[in-house]
Amino acid sequence: MSSSPVMVDGTNERTVQAPDVSVVIPVYGCRNCLEELVDRVGSALLPAAGSYEIILVDDNSPDNSWARIKELAERQPAVRGLRLSRNFGQHAAISAGLKFAAGQRMVVMDCDLQDVPEEIPNLLAALQGDVEVVLGQRIDRQDTWFKRTGSMLFYRTLGWLTDTRYDHTTANFGAYSRKVIDALNDMPETDRFLPLLVRWTGFKTVKVAVSHGLRTEGKSSYSLGKLLQMAGRIALSFSDKPLRLVMTAALMIAAVAAGFAVFSVYRYSAGDVRVAGFTSIIASIWLVGSIIMGCIGVLGLYLGRVHGETKRRPRYLVWQDTREQE
DSSP, rough: OOOOOOBBBBSSOOOOOOEEEEEEEEEEGGGGGHHEEEHHHHHHTTTOOOSSEEHHHEETTTTTTHHHHHHHHOOOTTEEEESSOOOOOOOHHHHHHHHHOOOOOOEESSSSSOOOGGGGGHHHHHHTTTOEEEEEESOOOOOOOHHHOOOOOOOHHHHHHHHHOTTTTTTTTTEHHHHHHHHHHHOOOOOOOOOHHHHOOOOEEEEEEOOOOOOOOSSOOOOHHHHHHHHHHHHHHOHHHHHHHHHHHHHHHHHHHHHHHHHHHHHTTTTTSSSSSHHHHHHHHHHHHHHHHHHHHHHHHHHHHHHHTTTOOHHHOOOOOOOEEE
């Protein structure tokens, strides 16, 4: 973090004071809607914030979004662009934006205009008193049936694996206090998932109903398979439930095996067993062997996550910053 952010007080005048609101937007595959996005965010913030900054984080978007971000940053002092060295993922891009943001209040939103910029004042208005987190609740989602179903399955799977309840109508779109963002920036883990990290802080959270826009640019990079894979990865990073499931399965199998052993001894004592069954022995060996390999696999996954964390590699690498090019 080199240069201090540029703030705007409803004009193009540069000041040195920290902004009232920082809006962090990860960018991937939405080059053509960035100008409209910035204009609408700025128009929404003018009456709701004394000063603001808009941080666009290019997560190595394949459509050359960085060129458009640089143009916007040159024309509008409120815009700051960060370009990551490669595609680190949406939540790593959000983490980069939050690390560079200087606002006393933060707004996180997607770049595809489905998070409606005009709802930002409503989120900020609810961020008062002892409320530290305000989440936008998408009551009427303008997504395809397949995407809504995939999102619901993702959050239900994640909730089951982490023993928590998630509302699939909420996502990243929300307003956060400086206290929450400082807590998130202090968290050292490399595997990031904003909703779960925010939930872990325990700060008071409210939900505000927001409208949801149609996606007019690009398409979601999250397929159902990727969502379920991400749920499993997040569960390994944030919960020990898979280990507990393995232990429960092992205990259940041990109980069944003990019962079968007692029954076999009883039949042998009664003279009902004369020749041991080859098929049952082979089946038992394969069953127990498969379970053992499964347990080792789960332990290996956890060991892999631990190995990744011990490397202490950065969560992201910022390649270019429009402020450094001024």
